[in-house]
Amino acid sequence: EVQLVESGGGLVKPGSSLKLSCVASGFTFSSYGMHWIRQAPKKGLEWIALIYYDSSNKYYADSVKGRFTISRDNSKNTLYLEMNSLRSEDTAMYYCAKWGGITSFDYWGQGVMVTVSS
Amino acid sequence: DVVMTQTPVSLPVSLGGQASISCRSSQSLVHSNGNTYLHWYLQKPGQSPQLLIYRVSNRFSGVPDRFSGSGSGTDFTLKISRVEPEDLGDYYCLQSTHFPFTFGSGTKLEIK
Numbered sequence: 001e002v003q004l005v006e007s008g009g010g011l012v013k014p015g016s017s018l019k020l021s022c023v024a025s026g027f028t029f030s031s032y033g034m035h036w037i038r039q040a041p042k043k044g045l046e047w048i049a050l051i052y053y054d055s056s057n058k059y060y061a062d063s064v065k066g067r068f069t070i071s072r073d074n075s076k077n078t079l080y081l082e083m084n085s086l087r088s089e090d091t092a093m094y095y096c097a098k099w100g101g102i103t104s105f106d107y108w109g110q111g112v113m114v115t116v117s118s
Numbered sequence: 119d120v121v122m123t124q125t126p127v128s129l130p131v132s133l134g135g136q137a138s139i140s141c142r143s144s145q146s147l148v149h150s151n152g153n154t155y156l157h158w159y160l161q162k163p164g165q166s167p168q169l170l171i172y173r174v175s176n177r178f179s180g181v182p183d184r185f186s187g188s189g190s191g192t193d194f195t196l197k198i199s200r201v202e203p204e205d206l207g208d209y210y211c212l213q214s215t216h217f218p219f220t221f222g223s224g225t226k227l228e229i230k
Contacts, residue, residue, distance in 0.1 A: 103157075108168070110166055
């Protein structure tokens with residue numbers, strides 16, 4: 001069974017940093033691209049970052065480019081999202097998702113909440 | 119960025135009835151490889167989104183045949199027949215033909 005478990009969220013002040021983790025199991029993590037997607041409270045879904053299976057390519061939404069860094073450690077089956085210079089508009093539930101290729105985001109984690117507030 | 123316009127915003131349906139959700143894109147979703155990367159998700163209350171339909175009309179593993187997807191180019195539809203209580207929630211379309219990937223704004227399926 002595919003499982004994705006996010007952690008690392010919390011309440012932080014504007015301008016601060018936070019690092020999210022997503023531990024994967026139930027599939028060969030090192031063979032799949034992975035994504036981060038977020039959802040602000042009572043809002044829709046926003047794709048924010050993609051990393052290829054071998055970390056050879058990374059892509060970001062304009063809203064986070066230059067502030068967020070996606071990375072992975074295939075030896076630990078873990079995906080990361082390092083978030084710097086956080087703003088109030090970054091407040092959201094953050095989901096990691098497995099990239100199934102033609103099946104798009106086929107499995108999602110349960111999400112981790114990040115709140116940016118003074 | 120490709121803008122995905124979903125209608126309606128809210129869709130009251132009777133249990134056992136049929137629902138139809140539209141998703142229109144601001145540009146064609148036909149990839150240079152000939153495939154169309156338009157997908158549908160359901161987010162049940164308090165849960166993460168789950169994949170229903172991938173590449174326009176393919177049901178994901180375990181998705182009942184009450185769900186069907188159709189469309190081409192810029193115009194797509196998700197149909198749900200014989201609506202059950204477990205179908206309630208927010209439905210989103212997603213395009214992954216063009217970067218950045220973009221979602222529709224969502225349709226809330228609720229009981230009439």
